Amino acid sequence: MMNILLYLSLFSTLLTIPSSPEEVAEDGLHDYHVSKCILNYRSETQSLEISLHFFIDDMELALEDQISEPLFLGTEKESEEAQQLLLEYLDQHLSFSVDRKKVNYDWIGRETTDDLSGIWSYMEVTNFPPPGKLKVRNSLMLDVYSDQKNLVSFNFDESGEVYYLFRSGKKEDVISIPR
Numbered sequence: 001m002m003n004i005l006l007y008l009s010l011f012s013t014l015l016t017i018p019s020s021p022e023e024v025a026e027d028g029l030h031d032y033h034v035s036k037c038i039l040n041y042r043s044e045t046q047s048l049e050i051s052l053h054f055f056i057d058d059m060e061l062a063l064e065d066q067i068s069e070p071l072f073l074g075t076e077k078e079s080e081e082a083q084q085l086l087l088e089y090l091d092q093h094l095s096f097s098v099d100r101k102k103v104n105y106d107w108i109g110r111e112t113t114d115d116l117s118g119i120w121s122y123m124e125v126t127n128f129p130p131p132g133k134l135k136v137r138n139s140l141m142l143d144v145y146s147d148q149k150n151l152v153s154f155n156f157d158e159s160g161e162v163y164y165l166f167r168s169g170k171k172e173d174v175i176s177i178p179r
Contacts, residue, residue: 033058033145037094037138039154041130041177048125050105052094054140055118062144063089074112074119086110090121093139098131130156134175138166 033055040049056073063071063085071082087107096103108122138150150166154175164173 033141033148035138035140035148035150037150037152039136039152039175040158041154041156043130043157046126046128046130048096048103048105048128048134050123050125052090052121052123053113053118054121056112057117058141058144058148059086059089059119062141074116086121090123090140093137093141095137096125097135097137098133103128103134130177130179132177132179134177135172136164136166136175137172139171142166142168142171 035052035054035058037053038049038051040051041047042049060071060073066085067079067081069079071079071085073082073086096105103125105123105125108124110119110121112119136152138152140150141148142150146168148167152164152166152173153161154164155161156178162175164175166173
């Protein structure tokens, strides 16, 4: 029953996402606030691959208090401090733990989406035997937007995705990983 409610919630969230540039507000900003995190666990390499998508303008607003000049994330004019601020923010707002111990991930890189509105960031946890339970904390931009939704999909050895929704009032959840 809980999975059905989660799928309905995710579906209703996705219905509010514009399907074309014409549906974006006239000022160029979007009327929805969502991030997507894809977690792929690979048992053969004992690694957790993390792909994270967020909108550039939302992230710049989240980092606004820590900067004196615009960051210009994902552009040729990107601030020299942008990468470090982004990494610190992600470390504070996207975390994983096993048995109350934080799991550290390695930064792989990032790329700007073709439409220049978002960024895909890539991280990885290596030498990571399946823990049984993985606690996920995803509070990205929840301090900026009251309607922020953070979608997380988890896939164990390509056996099918399980979806989680993080939002105001629900910043953490536990993923069960088969051993």
